[in-house]
Amino acid sequence: MVVPLDERSETGEIAGVGPLVELVTPGMERVNAFILSRTGSDVAMIPEVANHLINSGGKRLRPMLTLATAALSGYSGDGDVKLAASVEFMHTATLLHDDVVDGSEMRRGKLAARMLWGNEASVLVGDFLLGQAFKMMVEVGSLEALRILADAAAVIAEGEVMQLAAAKNTATTEDDYLAVVRGKTAALFAAACEVGPVIANRPKAEQAAARSYGMNLGIAFQLVDDALDYGGREAKLGKKVGDDFREGKITLPVVLAYRRGSEDERAFWKRTLEEGKIEDGDLPEAIRLLAKHGAIDATLERARHYGAMARDALALFQDRPQAKPLLDVVGFVTARAH
Structure with missing residues (x-):
């Protein structure tokens, strides 16, 4: 059974991450208030576009991780709230930009902002949110936290460009693809977790452990998403099953199936992904080939491997009660496709 990350219990909690x-x-109540206050603008289109995505039911896992690692570090103050809001603004900005680059029609089960306001507005509102994110970072007054999140913003952009270069390229290797994942997805997870112990002035070893936890969790998260794109439930995914296939994205399941396939099967992937010549019945055929070569299972096995490394990173904090909810998140992320 597929259990998507945004499935909620009767109490409204995200299933599996209740702790x-x-x-x-x-x-998070304060983070949400910050987010609403910082999307205001005299330019009417800015809050309209921003709030369309911000209020569309996103999980806000990344800002929750910032608050949780700050709590794990014994932090007291309001810097974690501002940094958590900054992290969510960075994430929202990347989603707005991604949908333009990918030509996506849906986001979180709703029409993507670009479909309602156009590509130009989506890009520019994303830029506005990035600007607001950095203003909040400066207000916290931690140069190290600012450096970490600024580095993440640059790495995310690099990851997006790397993905663009890898798109429609069936020669992409597993190492190439994991480099993209570390940049475009895991870098923000890592930074979101690292800034908690940084503003709490914890030792470097704890800062590094929190960063390792976030990086490995982020990789696991993305790999499970890659698998779900071919095997998830559309209503729960918030997008169409097979969007990666239709957009010509080379994700890990495809990399593995291509490497393990026959010449005829490789010709199929080249026609559909490299040349973009997708015909009726090609998505079911793609799913069949992925199943034939165990590509989905292998992708999920790799996700569990990175999840195990995330758990290992938390061993440094095992005597602290705040560590258990973070461990539970690892288990949930890697179990979403089971």
Whole structure:
């Protein structure tokens, strides 16, 4: 059974991450208030576009991780709230930009902002949110936290360009693809987790451990998403099953199936992904080839491997009660496709 990350229980909690939600609820109420206050603008289109995505039911996992690692580090103050809001603004900006680059029609089960306001507005509102994110970072007054998140913004952009170069390229290797994932997805997870112990002035070893946790969790998260794109439930994914296929994205399941396939099967992937000549019945055929070569299972196995490394990174904090909700998140992320 596929259990998507945004599935909620009767109480409204995200299934499987209840302990994390409970740990950060007071802080997240303040984060949400910050987010609403910082999307205001005299330019009417800016809050319209921003709030279309911000209020569309996103999980806000990344800001929750910032609050949780700050709590894990014994932090007291309001810097974690501002940094968590900054992280969410960075994430939202990348989604707005991604949908333009990918030509996506849906986001979180709704029409993508670009479909309602156009590509130009989506890009520019994304830029506005990035600007607001950095203003909040400066307000926290931690140069190290600012450096970490600024580095992440640059790495995310690099990852997006790397993905663009890898798109429609069936010669992409597993190492190439994982480099993209580390940049475009895991870098923000890593930074979101690292800034908590940084503003708490914890030792470098704890900062590095929190960063390692976030990086490996982010990789696992993306690999499970890659698998779900071919095997998830459309209503829960918030997008169409097979969007990666239709957009010509070379994700890990495809990399593995291509490497393991026959010449005829490789010709199929080249026609559909490199040349973009997709015909009726090609998506079911792609799913059949992925199943034939165990590509989905292999992708999920790799996700569990990175999840195990995320758990290992938390061993440094095993005597602290705040570590358990973070461990639970690892288990949930890697179990979403089971």
